[in-house]
Amino acid sequence: MQLFETTRLIIRKFTPDDGEELREYAVYKQQTDFEAFNEWPTDLEGCQGLASYFAGIDNFWAVCRKTDKKCIGFLAWNGIDSEKHLDLGHGFIPRYNIEHMDQEAIEGMVQYVFDTMDIVAIDARNENEWVEQVAPLRRIGFAELEDRMQMTRWDWKQQKILCKGKYLD
Secondary structure (H helix, E strand, C coil): CEEEECCCEEEEECCHHHHHHHHHHHHHHHHCCCHHHCCCCCCHHHHHHHHHHHHCCCCEEEEEECCCCCEEEEEEEEEECCCCEEEEEEEECHHHCCCCHHHHHHHHHHHHHHHHCCCCEEEECCCCCCHHHHHHHHHHCCEECCCCEEEEHHHHHHHCCEECCEECC
16 A cells, blocks of 8 residues: 655555565664664564564555665654654665655655644654764754654644645645
């Protein structure tokens, strides 16, 4: 199932065929000492199982290039708290993440969430030293708070983010 498209990307549900890309991402993250990813499998069979698991739940989405359908990363909804803040997760394979495709995917997800859900804000909880994780959030305009980065619905509307070739209201 496809969630939405951007100019260069398709955001869709995972399939078991995405296991190789998840493996590439998991191996990369383990090499960079991202402790949170030490639990992820790094063998192909384990990553195909992880892709199958992601395919069966509603909060993980594969980010794929339109040109060749290659899965280059993921977006995840890690939960919604009682104040209607959605916790957004994301990860991209660096060698495929060219010309800010990560930013394009996150912008699309932010717009999708604010268009379709009763959410007040989107939070991202990334360590500042995770430069690749926080860079697209900064470029989009997420505010840096003490314990997270955040985009409120009001701030999003004020920015008039360019997406799909038109300004969004």
